[in-house]
Amino acid sequence: MKPLAGIVAPIPTCFDEAQDLALDRLAENLARWNRTGLSGFAVLGSSGEFVYLSQDEKKSVLEKAREAIPASKLMLAGTGCESTRKTVALTRWAGGMGADYAMVVTPSYYKRSMTSQALSKHFLTVAEASTIPIVLYNVPVFTGLNMPLAVVSELATHPNIAGIKDSHGDIEQLQDIYLSTPDDFAVLTGAGHLLLAALFAGARGGILGVANVAFDLCLGVVAAFERGDHVAARRLQARLIPVSRAVTSGFGIAGMKALLDRIGFYGGPVRAPQTPVSDEARERLECIYAASCPEALPAR
Amino acid sequence: MKPLAGIVAPIPTCFDEAQDLALDRLAENLARWNRTGLSGFAVLGSSGEFVYLSQDEKKSVLEKAREAIPASKLMLAGTGCESTRKTVALTRWAGGMGADYAMVVTPSYYKRSMTSQALSKHFLTVAEASTIPIVLYNVPVFTGLNMPLAVVSELATHPNIAGIKDSHGDIEQLQDIYLSTPDDFAVLTGAGHLLLAALFAGARGGILGVANVAFDLCLGVVAAFERGDHVAARRLQARLIPVSRAVTSGFGIAGMKALLDRIGFYGGPVRAPQTPVSDEARERLECIYAASCPEALPAR
């Protein structure tokens, strides 16, 4: 089993102008990312607009990604749905088609009913049914629900639950998860603007939206941290922060796609109700990116 | 067009023990509710566990409900999905199959991207495409997103947007919506424990989970309010509050279904990851219900 560590890119799903799937663009993007030091890819994460895809579309995306991702890199498949039954079905399918891990977001619509007991049972049911290991996915900024520490600690002991992507952005919580789970449970952050703080607090790496556009910078932070060069790590992290915010809280997925377009990948449109970024926003994005990753920006 | 007013029941979706659709049970339930003074039904609202159903299941439920709801009563179809394209498709389908209104929940996963502009455009696109009028559905307790007043005011002037179900539970907001929308825009509350306060603040009625089990009490509040008998209205509202809370914040949909089972309807199981209520919770529910609606509780 390939280890869950380093920097994983939660790749966007490519759409054409009619907002239909553009699978070839996805494959082309992956061909380029494959040449980086990224550990692998999370397909159909939040950056992948998974909530806008039908089950058939999800399968098409996963299949295309499977073809395009080499065996040397991780493939995580986002398989979480609101219902347990649908999550089980898609997770089993993803296991069958060759994903390395299934990344399962917390169900969240009925927040008050998603008690610790309900969440535990959901994830245990999925983990038992799955033929591949599960990565828990906690992302309160989107779900409006934060997985209780006790649930994570309990689930972390299950042999088929391999780790967590915690996108909360609360280092206290990440530290608590690290301290209350077994050593072989992989804690990964989803917050690029806190990558270094997360590494210090015990994370093994990150699944970071910003890694789609600033992979070298993310990898640089990890490398500097690992060789104990904290001065360099902090300097790189300081450069990573504005780009990370720009493609998450700042301009969202539309911003990330605009930046991909600018740096030679295929970004393309987002699906409605998401809206495209304005021309002014494109300029600001480019400006932020240029300041942090000057070497990665092609000349106009 | 039947007016959007009075008490509408957002009916639960019936499942069998395998958590598969139990459409005949749905029809039987409707046959009983048809004999009450309810104005009509919202099918596939939050109480209908719509987030757990596939598109095919949604259509089956709507078709069965259409057969079972008489022309004299309202049928609202819950057609909101995360993507605009899927919402448009289901809304158009619901118009074609004879629903009176489409109730469209706010898309909400990418909360930060759901700007006023994005929400406006989403609802306008759906309203333009729909052959039946739209009812906006704002339910922050589930979506984690509250529709800005300015968006509601703007949308309220569209000829194909007929009203709003506001489940926020904030009377200030409901008052603001009432005061800033045209007279023919129907403001309906989704908060049974605040039904009377909402009527005082300008609501025409409610789409209330509690109306599934305490329809006579809900109707009694409206009737007392309409005849100007505020003493009676407050007394009835005081009885309604504990039942309303029990089937929403207290015990959720599983609690509402347990109570339906107890009073002669079909409640049945909820879909996972929701969990069934405990025996102790059933007893407390019955106790609360008996205190508020003694006449409606069949002898054991």
Add this chain to the structure above:
Amino acid sequence: MKPLAGIVAPIPTCFDEAQDLALDRLAENLARWNRTGLSGFAVLGSSGEFVYLSQDEKKSVLEKAREAIPASKLMLAGTGCESTRKTVALTRWAGGMGADYAMVVTPSYYKRSMTSQALSKHFLTVAEASTIPIVLYNVPVFTGLNMPLAVVSELATHPNIAGIKDSHGDIEQLQDIYLSTPDDFAVLTGAGHLLLAALFAGARGGILGVANVAFDLCLGVVAAFERGDHVAARRLQARLIPVSRAVTSGFGIAGMKALLDRIGFYGGPVRAPQTPVSDEARERLECIYAASCPEALPAR
């Protein structure tokens, strides 16, 4: 004992240009308010900037107000401090100097330590020590702490605790307080933009910052409500809302004082760190006020 009902004005404390007390201005203001239908005055409430006054200043203000308030009108003295001992001392002093009621805000700095038990004990200690009845004062927007319903219900049965000023702005909570306290416990709202909703939900009146500037409008809402003319009541309430918001969430105490200056009272400066309103804000305030209370605005 004069009943706790109707509209009470929580009067501002007057300062001169050096931000020192301007007690004569306070007396002059009261002389004018005495000619209105206001039930009385709350001295040293939040609108009175009590947190900026030393104990000696507080006593001077209360003494001056006592001279200026006729026996026919209520005088509530704001006596709440962070420590129980200081609250007891000031409350006893206020009783001795002739205030009708002591209005006691929740202590709030150590929010996590202000458990139900701690709050109960604090208010019971004060109520036992006081020679005049206590009015609880719950104002989460300033204290960051909301009094639990169970604490209010328990305290409401104490013979020397006469009522509550609930400024929360949550009608659900006000309704709950009304339904869970004895009939002789006075529920008063502190939220002018929700005055009518509060009356419908069981409040006897309000202690409203906006009553300092829009007393006739507040009184009109109560009168229309009491004679059962809900159409007129809603119309007046709709006019009250923008003024109420302007002098609270909109422009704060500095805004209220600016408006007082404009309508012939003494407003004067606020104490730092509060800041004066800009000229532009003065114009907007006047414009809002003119639209709602045209008859009360003196010609320039």
Add this chain to the structure above:
Amino acid sequence: MKPLAGIVAPIPTCFDEAQDLALDRLAENLARWNRTGLSGFAVLGSSGEFVYLSQDEKKSVLEKAREAIPASKLMLAGTGCESTRKTVALTRWAGGMGADYAMVVTPSYYKRSMTSQALSKHFLTVAEASTIPIVLYNVPVFTGLNMPLAVVSELATHPNIAGIKDSHGDIEQLQDIYLSTPDDFAVLTGAGHLLLAALFAGARGGILGVANVAFDLCLGVVAAFERGDHVAARRLQARLIPVSRAVTSGFGIAGMKALLDRIGFYGGPVRAPQTPVSDEARERLECIYAASCPEALPAR
């Protein structure tokens, strides 16, 4: 000027059984803490129950502390009040009596009026008037107000504003403060359970309630961090966390005082409305402390 760095203990104010000041106990406590490696002391911080003291009491406490703190250790005086004028007066007094720094909490009662402009002006006025440098004190858990980053960045350039105690517990914010302020601006954390994370993010040390009882552990974390031994630092931090939580969010100041009593200092009572801890809580506190600081616990 002694540098703002290392571990500073925000000492509790000692009260006797009547809840009056027990200044000799304070001096005795300081005599013991002086023998540790603590950098110094913050007198009249939140752990010092400053909001319950009169101005005269505050001066008595500061004077007694000044006598008992040697020149080799820092003395920070908590001088923040709600009004700017009172804060200026106490800050100037503290400068005159020999405190090294004044620690000034954000005024917070009128939260909505505490705009960036108002906060800036308040702190600049105090800094201009003060004869000793100012340390900003941001503690949202108590004030309900979080200082905006832009205000901190601006104030950090003032020659008489030396640093910040940020007790927010949000490492992202601390990282932002560190990155947006000059190198000679001292960032100190107030969150003991995040001490190591704060050091990694750029803090020079902490002003930590937990340092009153677990000084050696706090000092150990800093020492291990400074010598680059992250394994040891994390191990010590893991031990610090439960004690830190126990004396803050867990059992509050009453808990901290109970623990001081147990380990040979004078803890004594808290002032009402705070309540003493139960016997059961004392046992749990001892148990938590024994697990983390076994060497510091005297035999019974």
